[in-house]
Amino acid sequence: MASVSLESETFKKFADVAGRDNDVNYLNHDHSITSWLFTLDHKRIGLLYLVTITLMFLLGGALAGAIRLELLTPKGDFLTADTYNKAFTAHGIIMLFFFLIPSIPAVLGNFLVPLMIGAKDVAFPRLNLFSYYLYFAGSVIALTALLLGGVDTGWTFYTPFSSTYSNSYVIVMAVGLFVVGFSSILTGLNFIITVHRMRCPGLTWFRLPLFIWGIYATSVVQLLGTPVIAVTLGLLGVERTLGVGIFDPRLGGDPILFQHLFWFYSHPAVYIMILPSLGVASEVIATFSRKNVFGYHIIAFSSIAIAVFGFIVWAHHMFTTGMSPYAAMVFSLLTFSVAIPSGIKVFSWLATMYGGSISFDTPMIYIFGFLGLFTIGGMTGLFLSTLGTDIHLHDTYFIVAHFHYIMVGGAVLGYMAGLHYWWPKITGRLYSEFWGKLSAGITFIGFNFTFFPQFILGYLGMPRRYYEYPDEFQVLNVFSSAGATILAIGYLMPLVYMPYSFFFGEKANSNPYGGSTLEWTNTTSPPSPHNFEKTPVVTEEPYHYHGKEAAVVSH
Amino acid sequence: MxxxxxxxxxxxxxxxxxxxxxxxxxxxxxxxxxxxxxxxxxxxxxxxxxKSESYIxxxxxxxxxxxxxxxxxxxxxxxxxxxxxxxxxxxxxIPPADAMEIYAVGRQWMWKIQHPEGQREINALHVPIGRPVKVTLTSEDVIHCFSIPAFRIKQDVVPGRYSSLWFQATKAGTYQLFCSEYCGTEHSRMIGKVIVMEEADYQKWLSEGAESGQALQGRKLYTKLQCVTCHTGNAEAKAPNLEGIYRKHIPISHIDGVKIKDGTKVFADDSYIRESILYPNAKVAAGWESIMPTYQGLVTEEELLQVIAYIKSLNQGQTPPRTEETPTPATIQNKSPNKEVN
Known part of the structure; x- marks a missing residue:
């Protein structure tokens, strides 16, 4: 809360001092604190999310730092075992539920969905603000659980450990996640209706930018998947507080049932995190190649396909639970089906670049990093879909490396690319290209340095969630911890040059990168409070560069 | 290479x-x-x-x-x-039919292993080289995972049920045994060793310090827990004869007190025997009243494994007399019962 009001104070001071655009825009039309805290403007709500999730990211990142520091040596020396367990639990919960899931949808989605479809706002602005406050309340409850003493169950809350044996603040944390889940559901609902009902004249479904397709597919998953985790956490709470036997076999329950319910949400949740990044990639690659996206329809449908397939592969997290071998085979085969649309996307992006006019601005550098890491993340997924190798690799550092490649390499780099790409639109300012490219490069190198050794560690058999480990694993752990310091530098740099550019950066024109979608072509930077001077009318498919040489503006 | x-x-x-x-x-x-x-x-x-700002x-x-x-x-x-x-x-x-059997119970934070011959060990598993070994697993508390990277296998160890994994070691040596499913504070100390030995060394190790066979311990429990009072194996019995039932298909009449259609059968494996001891009402053998009390809380997971080992070894005419106090070791054979592969 404090940070938000502080932000508003600073806005007031600097916006005038630095002589921000004389035109009225959404940032300067009202400087009061209440105009920020009770704003119904989707753009301001997007910024509220941006500030809040950045704080959560810093907290989650600090926890990751503590974990890597502990793992520098085989013996436990920096943290106690309990603190370590609470640290990785908190790292997982914060990064997944309070940073990654809201990252692109709630920050960039809120800011961009109305702008990209030519609407004045989302369908339900008040519900949108309510969603933010649900997120905020959920964060406060989760942080309360951490301050009270934390949770030691792992972010997966496996029963009966979480329901009966853990002596930590499971219920408080579950309530926090329950609340934040509703924020996610309502945001998804809002976007679905916005995309259905509020597209401007001429903007048919197949003229939508691919980012909108990504957000739309994500919203469907949020709306359909999140209630399942809410119910599951509810059942966990009922068992833990009232002793009703649902998951604990001593009470007549089934611990594996929890895993089915948990992964029925949490696997699709991976696609909540990655689908919007895939959307960002399509936008950035088209703009910086000045070319239409190859296979537009296929890319749009592949987002939907990934969203649908995401719901039928959950049991691949459970191959070692003793499930029927026949069920394992079915889930293995279904899991491969997710690889196909993901591969199609990557190949289509390459074809988009082919014959293009490619420039190397910061967002594109981030997307190059994204392409590399997402490809490695996807490829290592094949080792885990394959039953014969999954049994050995399951619950080892191979898994840890794989999902960080997807969720940090894919989702976070996509988010960073998007944030850099739309930053001139969001703030009306340009950040330093030099520092931007440097941070993208350092992040990419630091990331590989941190997580690639973990693939080998996993193959050697090092189990995940180990506080101490046998000596033979130390070399690779030292590599990993060293890489984490480089990665941290890559993450911290944007925290300096981006806020700096907000106040002191060169002014951006309305379309510095030559983007072709409505937010670039029809709004100012930053946009006016109601987005468009007059309702735009769309007459052609997106990414229509050809035949429009004169219209391209360079910075 | x-x-x-x-x-x-x-x-x-x-x-x-x-x-x-x-x-x-x-x-x-x-x-x-x-x-x-x-x-x-x-x-x-x-x-x-x-190359050119104007090129589209x-x-x-x-x-x-x-x-x-x-x-x-x-x-x-x-x-x-x-x-x-x-x-x-x-x-x-899929384990080979002739795999030798070993039993392991996981608990926070140790592995307790029992060999049918009676050897018991903690956080160590001695096995012979070149023979298939099937490990039947269960947990006393939370979910653990029995993982041996050098063998490329792992299996979750779930409370309330039996799971199993098998392997055939090919190289003598000492290997890591990890718990790879997070199970609480000392998860990372739930580590043991798998010691693969030449057959002769293994036989020597087995003979050292074994109290008595696992089935024999089960037989003691069979009388101590009064199983024998009803499962007498003769005509006046109040409960079914357990001789030779292991891995047979048994007709049942009721599931959780509800009558089911005639001719339904259940496969009498370890899990069924365990369930029948802890939840006697779950699947009732056809032709018998559901009068058995539950043994929940009266037997530990390790004792259950011993009772099951005994029932497995129980052949025609071997049920001990009700009055028997001290069982005679000589009658207990630990050969695998005739297996009926389903």
């Missing part, structure tokens, strides 16, 4: 080379694909870098043959990986 390369894990079971070969195949395929994607990305980035490239909307090939070729590759994976997986999960 792998031996001298120390960045690879020890290969000490019959399935380990199979897993590694499959692993190698996937590594080669994925490295090639990743290299191609990386080369194309960098190649295109250089070849098609922006020609559009390219699609290319059906290209798109079909980059869909179907990956489908083909995935199917090969899937099928090969299933083949290796079958070898990992």
């Amino acid at each position: 792998f031996e001298e390369f120390k960045w690879l894990p020890e290969q000490a079971s019959t399935v380990a080379p199979e897993v590694d070969m499959l692993m190698l195949f996937i590594v080669v395929v994925t490295v090639v694909i990743t290299a191609v994607v990386a080369a194309l990305t960098l190649g295109f980035a250089i070849a098609f870098r922006r 490239p020609a559009p390219w909307f699609g290319n059906i043959p290209l798109e079909i090939s980059w869909t179907l070729i990956p489908v083909g590759i995935c199917l090969v990986m899937f099928s090969w994976g299933v083949k290796v997986y079958s070898n990992i999960v």
